[in-house]
Amino acid sequence: MSARNGAVAPAAYPPAVDPQREFIKRGLDPEDEVIEVGVAIVGGGTAGLACANRLLQLLAEDPETMERLGEVPVAVIEKAKTCGGHSLSGAVMRPGPLQELFPDMTREQWREEGFAFGEVRKEAIYVLPSARTKVRIPPPPPQRNHGNEIVSVAALARFQQRQAEEGGAYILTETAATQLIVQDGRVVGVRSGDKGRGKDGEPLSNFEPGTDIKAQVTVLAEGCWGHMTGAAIREFNLAEDREPQVWELGVKELWKVPKPLDRVIHTIAGWPLKLSARYHQIGGSWIYPMKDARSGDDLVSIGFVIDLDYADATTSAHDLLQEFKTHPMVRKILDGGQRVGGGARSPRAATGRCPSCRCQGR
Numbered sequence: 001m002s003a004r005n006g007a008v009a010p011a012a013y014p015p016a017v018d019p020q021r022e023f024i025k026r027g028l029d030p031e032d033e034v035i036e037v038g039v040a041i042v043g044g045g046t047a048g049l050a051c052a053n054r055l056l057q058l059l060a061e062d063p064e065t066m067e068r069l070g071e072v073p074v075a076v077i078e079k080a081k082t083c084g085g086h087s088l089s090g091a092v093m094r095p096g097p098l099q100e101l102f103p104d105m106t107r108e109q110w111r112e113e114g115f116a117f118g119e120v121r122k123e124a125i126y127v128l129p130s131a132r133t134k135v136r137i138p139p140p141p142p143q144r145n146h147g148n149e150i151v152s153v154a155a156l157a158r159f160q161q162r163q164a165e166e167g168g169a170y171i172l173t174e175t176a177a178t179q180l181i182v183q184d185g186r187v188v189g190v191r192s193g194d195k196g197r198g199k200d201g202e203p204l205s206n207f208e209p210g211t212d213i214k215a216q217v218t219v220l221a222e223g224c225w226g227h228m229t230g231a232a233i234r235e236f237n238l239a240e241d242r243e244p245q246v247w248e249l250g251v252k253e254l255w256k257v258p259k260p261l262d263r264v265i266h267t268i269a270g271w272p273l274k275l276s277a278r279y280h281q282i283g284g285s286w287i288y289p290m291k292d293a294r295s296g297d298d299l300v301s302i303g304f305v306i307d308l309d310y311a312d313a314t315t316s317a318h319d320l321l322q323e324f325k326t327h328p329m330v331r332k333i334l335d336g337g338q339r340v341g342g343g344a345r346s347p348r349a350a351t352g353r354c355p356s357c358r359c360q361g362r
């Protein structure tokens with residue numbers, strides 16, 4: 001891509017990283033230096049843990065295959081201190097997949113487990129024409145959340161971790177998989193990263209070198225921007241004839257509020273975004289009611305998501321959220337409250353429709 005009208009095209013300056021060279025290890029270390037598992041799942045988010053739980057349910061009915069997978073049939077490799085430790089999400093969730101995964105559990109039990117906060121019964125979608133005004137619109141079909149469940153994705157992952165451990169999974173937390181191991185054209189496992197290195201890269205007293213984790217099957221569930229997934233896509237040409245992946249950036253805050261919010265709120269387009277071609281800021285916000293499982297405090301999850309194809313390089317999702325909070329509609333909800341947490345993460349925007357969250361698959 002060439003520069004146009006003096007503009008600099010990022011595609012002309014690819015990052016100085018060669019994913020295949022850096023993130024693929026050619027061949028396993030000698031047998032006595034490797035850890036062997038049946039199925040290695042990289043990533044203890046909701047997807048990786050759903051995979052572990054379903055696999056263990058199937059293996060419980062198939063002892064022969066379980067036997068063939070060896071002493072550690074299913075291992076989950078998660079770089080955070082606990083599963084869910086790096087998860088960040090709205091989140092309003094379609095209940096169907098979780099009901100299918102754990103058919104004996106009721107939604108009331110989800111709430112008792114502390115990861116679910118109730119069914120969406122009331123919702124409102126607004127377009128904000130200005131910093132003071134709002135126009136309510138009927139929820140477009142992909143954004144209709146009636147009947148969905150409000151959850152904490154991090155707490156859901158912790159619950160899934162407990163289930164997986166009870167089912168026999170080996171969960172290696174605080175362990176990053178750094179390289180995909182490819183031998184004879186096949187993925188044969190992953191290499192875990194060294195632990196206990198100082199900021200300058202020098203080994204500290206608690207230094208532990210990384211190890212090859214040999215697996216009969218390797219599942220990559222790294223979330224939306226996995227460096228090994230990126231390398232695997234190139235190595236095995238998995239992107240051919242597929243739509244390219246596109247991403248958004250989401251920033252979120254958790255607020256303790258004096259009054260419970262009685263509905264799920266979304267805003268789309270409009271203020272504080274600048275939609276003109278010069279800025280091309282496309283995005284929207286969410287405000288969801290939640291409860292602190294331990295203290296019973298009323299909380300709201302509030303966040304702003306912006307497509308990563310904005311035209312103005314100074315666009316800041318964080319600043320947009322701060323501005324958004326000054327709108328009278330939002331101010332009223334947060335007034336007298338206190339921010340108790342915050343974070344940012346990049347979700348993948350499917351090119352189709354994202355069925356349960358507000359991103360509409362952009």
Ligand SMILES: Cc1cc2nc3c(=O)[nH]c(=O)nc-3n(C[C@H](O)[C@H](O)[C@H](O)COP(=O)(O)OP(=O)(O)OC[C@H]3O[C@@H](n4cnc5c(N)ncnc54)[C@H](O)[C@@H]3O)c2cc1C
Nearest residue numbers: 043045046047079086089090091092177222223250347357
């Ligand atoms: C701001 C925001 C709002 C959202 N709102 C909603 C919503 O309202 N409803 C909805 O349904 N969805 C929503 N989503 C999307 C939802 O959060 C994701 O679809 C979901 O979290 C994806 O789960 P995952 O397990 O694939 O990935 P993640 O949740 O990203 O989990 C990946 C895990 O893998 C670990 N990991 C990654 N690489 C490695 C490695 N190399 N080694 C070891 N561990 C690794 C990470 O630490 C992480 O724990 C939202 C997302 C964001 C960011």
